Amino acid sequence: MSNSTTVIANKPYLDNELACYVQTDKLEMLLPSIQALEATHKIQYQAQKLAYHLPSGKLQLSELRVYLPEGMAAADIESVRKTAIKSILAWHKGDLCKKKANMAHAIEVLVLDIQFKSDIDKANNFVDKDHQHGKYKHLKHNFPARYFMEDLIIDMSDNGQLLQIFGWHDWQSILTALHTPCELWRFLRYRLEQLQQSAISHVPSFDSEEVLINKFLNSSALFTQAIAIDNALIKYGMQDEPNAALIAMALAQKNHSATSQMYQQHMQQAAILWSQLSSQMITMVDENFSTKKSSEQQGNKPFTEAEKQQQHAEFSQWQQQILDESLFSRHELIRTLYRHPKQQQSLQQRGYVVHQHSYECLGRHYVLIFYGQDVEGQHSKKAIQSNLAKIALDVATRLPIAELHHVIVLGIDFITEAEDSFIDIDLWIQPVDAMSQRERQLSKQLQRLQQQSQK
Incomplete structure (x- = not known):
């Protein structure tokens, strides 16, 4: 545990992305x-x-903020910290006892944020000028593997119910x-495995979260899912050979080559760009839907609460x-987008x-x-923009993938004004009913027969 540090926090993009998965x-x-x-x-x-309902399972995130007066003695700070952890563990145990649902696909996380406030003894609430402007003094403390082995003796045999604890700095x-x-989900699973391994071997598997993050990002786990999907796409006849970029990145990772860090940077940059574009796409769709809905309503009546919720x-x-989408998946989508300016003018x-x-996700396809x-x-915007839903449905019936559940169509417009260039993207997401591979094959055969009969 170290001294407090003053941090003006900019929310990570992932923090914003998690918000759309909030379940309750x-x-x-x-x-x-x-x-x-x-x-x-005082x-x-x-x-x-x-509770965040992520595609891989439920992330149960507990956040405990403890506000301490500045100048508190180190021994008192540690006493409060221990009390806070014991208190949240007791609450967590009681909460689990109440739940009857299967927790096998859940991850439990606690973020313990200890902050120092100069005016804590004068205020009756938690909001002050510094708080409103995002300026905090946080205690920098961490919970490496040794902490779970020596200070917090708990049963690590139950994957779904172990409460993983982080300090605020480490979580950010x-x-x-x-x-x-x-x-994030894969990392938390990876960290849990490391903690369990530490308990078995009696040797700490990591000394800091920074070390563990780097270990994870340089492990084969980063590309395992992408490789599995790549193989499935070949099996389904969607592509003839493995993705060359995936092979290059996976081999660089495996061999710890110099290009591995370059690939990491490219994926991280692509992840941020995809997050920004996703927000832009959803905002445009939301605005267009609201405008259309308002024009359809007689007398321009405002949305009912039920309509807003829907x-x-x-x-x-x-x-x-x-x-x-994973780091690699976002990399491929962004790479396709930004390859466009290099295409032939014709x-x-x-x-x-x-x-x-x-x-x-094998069930998700992009057009x-x-x-x-x-x-x-x-392929002009005029011809395509109003037909995105039809295109999505047509593509869905043609794809041979039994697992298919969504087709996402992006209508992409590269716009240049003066010396500035930007992208407008129209979005349509089409849910697809589950079909067996045989049903999809029959559907494709029927389409061919219909096309032949029209000739």
Whole structure:
């Protein structure tokens, strides 16, 4: 545990992405042991729990903020810290006893944030000028493997119920480094395995979260899912050979070559760009839907609360689909997008279509339509924009993948004004009913027969 550090926090993109997976409202936690310290140590606290329904499982995130007066003695700080951990563990144990649902696909996390406030003894609430502007003094403390072996003796045999504990700084570092919800899930599973291995071997598997993050990002686990999907796409006849970029990155990772770090940087940059573009796409769709809905309503009546909730649910599902992409999958999508300016001018003039599959989920397929500059052409924005849903349905019936559940169509318009260039992207996400591979094959055969009969 070290001295406090003043941090002006910029939210990591992953923090914003996780917000669209929130399943329930915040659950406020009452912690009697900490409440007892409010009078004796002049502290305050906030404790809440959120459930994130990620594609791989449920992330149960507890956040405990403890506000201490500045100048508190180190021994008192450590006493409060231990009390806070014991209190949250007791609450966590009681909460698990109440639940009857299967917790096998859940990960439990606690972020313990200890902050110092100069005016804590004068205020009756948690909001002050510094808090409003995002300026905090956080205690820098961590929970490496040795802590779980020596200071916090708990049973590590139950994968789904072990509470993984992080300090605020470490949690922010994790969100900043991993970028995507699916990578966060894999890292937490990876960390749990490391903790369990430490318990078995009696040797700490990591000394800091920074070391463990780097170990994870340089492990084969980063490309395992992408390689599995790549093999499945070959099996389904969607591609003839393995993805060359995937092979290059996986080999560089395996051999610890100098290019590995370059690939890491490229994937991280792509992850941020995809996050930004996703937000832009969803915002545009939401605005277009609201405008259309308003024009359809007689007398321009405002949305009812039920309509607002339905719209929010629909767009949350859309957002979850496009954000559920790994570092490598986002890299491939961004690489396809930014390859466009390098295409031949004649191709840019006509417009063209690129099919691309998700490398995180076999059931998700992308159709990227690059609008042609010829406004009357077959692939012009004028011809395509209003038909994105039809295109998605048509593609869905043609794909031979039994696991297919969503087709995502992107209508992409590269715009240049003066010396600035930017991208407008129209979005349509089409859910696909489950079909067996045989049913998809029969559907394709029927389409061919219909096409032949029309000739």
